[in-house]
Amino acid sequence: MTRILLLHGPNLSQLGSRDPAQYGTATLDEVVAAARAEATPAGADVEHFQTEHEGLLLERLHTARTDGTAAVIINAGAWTHTSYALHDALELLEVPKIELHLSNIHAREAFRSTSVIAPVCDGSIAGFGIDGYPLAVRAALALLGRRA
Ligand code: DQA
Numbered sequence: 549m550t551r552i553l554l555l556h557g558p559n560l561s562q563l564g565s566r567d568p569a570q571y572g573t574a575t576l577d578e579v580v581a582a583a584r585a586e587a588t589p590a591g592a593d594v595e596h597f598q599t600e601h602e603g604l605l606l607e608r609l610h611t612a613r614t615d616g617t618a619a620v621i622i623n624a625g626a627w628t629h630t631s632y633a634l635h636d637a638l639e640l641l642e643v644p645k646i647e648l649h650l651s652n653i654h655a656r657e658a659f660r661s662t663s664v665i666a667p668v669c670d671g672s673i674a675g676f677g678i679d680g681y682p683l684a685v686r687a688a689l690a691l692l693g694r695r696a
Contacts, residue, residue, distance in 0.1 A: 549593045552688055553617045554583055554681075556598035557605060557625035563650075570651045572677040579650075579681050583621070586682035590689055592618075602627060602634070609637040619644040619688035621681075628653070628663050639668040644691035646684045649674035 556576065559566060564575035574582070576598060584594045595617075597608050605627070612620060620643060627634050628649070638645055645668065652675030653660040666672055670691055673680045 550587075550591060550618045550689070550692065551616055552583075552587055552592055552594050552685065553608075553612055553620045554580060554594050554596045555605060555608065555620060555622040555624070556596070557602075557623065557627045558600045560623060560625050561598055561600065570656070572650060574678045579678050582678050583681040583685050586685040587689075590685075592685070592689060594685070602631060606633055606637045609634075609641055612643070613641055617641075617643060618692055619646070621646045621648050621684045621688060622665070622669070623648045623650070624665060628665055629659055630664065632664060635664050635668055638665055644688050645669040646687050646691075647672040647674075648680050648684045650677050650680060651675060 561576055563571055563579065564573060580596045587594045599605050620641065622645065624634055647663060647665055647669040671687060673684050673687065676683060
């Protein structure tokens with residue numbers, strides 16, 4: 549079974565009621581389910597982890613180096629724009645990595661258009677709301693197919 553690790557950073561626990569104009573009305577459980585619905589028929593499994601604590605996210609990424617994780621999809625929330633530690637943890641992890649955002653980070657406040665993690669991810673998906681989740685799973689599986 550191909551194991552995809554789906555990670556969410558801060559404030560994404562509040563999806564569903566957080567700024568629906570930017571993030572839509574789907575809850576965190578619902579966006580995770582959208583990823584799983586794409587992965588399961590393809591024989592892949594989505595493990596999900598969300599945290600408000602940056603160190604826990606870094607530790608989860610370190611664990612992913614040796615626990616059989618095949619690919620990572622990460623919506624890092626605001627840490628996308630600020631965290632060089634997250635950049636470094638992702639850089640250490642040698643599996644396909646997809647950066648994901650619900651909103652189009654390039655069409656919002658200026659600070660959101662910089663992603664410090666983009667250079668250490670294989671690619672980015674932003675602006676498609678919940679539909680970005682199955683797209684990210686497809687991108688991860690395609691990258692794995694190319695590396696196999
Ligand atoms: C986000 C975009 C970030 O700028 C923001 O801080 C979030 C959510 C998105 O999914 O659009 O928390 O990552």
